[in-house]
Amino acid sequence: QSALTQPASVSGSPGQSITISCTGTSSDVGTYNVVSWYQQHPGKAPKLMIYEVTKRPAGVSNRFSGSKSGNTASLTISGLQAEDEADYYCCSYAGINTYWVFGGGTKLTVL
Amino acid sequence: EVQQVESGGVVGQPGGSLRLSCAASGFTFDDYTMHWVRQAPGKGLEWVSLISWDGTTTYYADSMKGRFTISRDNRKNSLYLQINSLRSEDTALYYCAKEEDGNKLNAFDIWGQGTMVTVSS
Numbered sequence: 001q002s003a004l005t006q007p008a009s010v011s012g013s014p015g016q017s018i019t020i021s022c023t024g025t026s027s028d029v030g031t032y033n034v035v036s037w038y039q040q041h042p043g044k045a046p047k048l049m050i051y052e053v054t055k056r057p058a059g060v061s062n063r064f065s066g067s068k069s070g071n072t073a074s075l076t077i078s079g080l081q082a083e084d085e086a087d088y089y090c091c092s093y094a095g096i097n098t099y100w101v102f103g104g105g106t107k108l109t110v111l
Numbered sequence: 112e113v114q115q116v117e118s119g120g121v122v123g124q125p126g127g128s129l130r131l132s133c134a135a136s137g138f139t140f141d142d143y144t145m146h147w148v149r150q151a152p153g154k155g156l157e158w159v160s161l162i163s164w165d166g167t168t169t170y171y172a173d174s175m176k177g178r179f180t181i182s183r184d185n186r187k188n189s190l191y192l193q194i195n196s197l198r199s200e201d202t203a204l205y206y207c208a209k210e211e212d213g214n215k216l217n218a219f220d221i222w223g224q225g226t227m228v229t230v231s232s
Contacts, residue, residue, distance in 0.1 A: 036218035051218035089156050099170055100158035
């Protein structure tokens with residue numbers, strides 16, 4: 001069982017927006033603004049999409065945005081495109097004893 | 112081009128040992144903390160370990176303590192992971208990942224392609 005809870009799957013049609021939630025606890029997501037999101041296509045390495053809750057690395061589309069409220073972080077993808085279909089993982093810093101925890105991953109299907 | 116290339120993945124027997132390597136290029140290796148992250152077949156990501164830029168500080172996920180040893184050689188721009196007493200649950204694709212910020216723990220911005228470890232008798 002993963003430390004962070006994500007829905008197993010979400011889906012949306014091209015052009016729509018979807019949001020993936022990532023629920024942790026006051027020991028990780030709720031305390032630290034060190035939440036990141038990763039996109040992983042089949043057979044590929046993960047790609048950093050969002051870091052420090054809301055920041056986008058250079059080269060990542062502004063259709064991807066992040067937010068956090070309490071113990072839950074969220075990734076929103078607007079204007080869905082076929083190439084967005086992938087697995088998405090959230091990750092949070094969890095303090096000096098645990099360090100990093102991941103969510104179980106969410107499979108995004110673009111209908 | 113910034114990249115990391117892992118190697119050393121094999122089919123190992125339970126109780127055996129192996130050493131994974133990650134060769135980095137395209138960035139100043141000794142400016143950054145480095146990590147190992149693994150992914151069991153069909154499963155999610157699991158953080159394994161980190162090592163500070165100078166190799167003096169290491170941390171491990173609780174389930175990895177005692178059997179895993181992370182190290183680095185900044186002269187060779189290389190990261191390593193020694194795994195002893197192999198168990199079936201160590202079967203996974205092992206990624207090396209670079210810390211996004213050289214001054215703080217933040218996120219993993221560069222990943223290798225992964226090296227597969229299979230533990231089977």
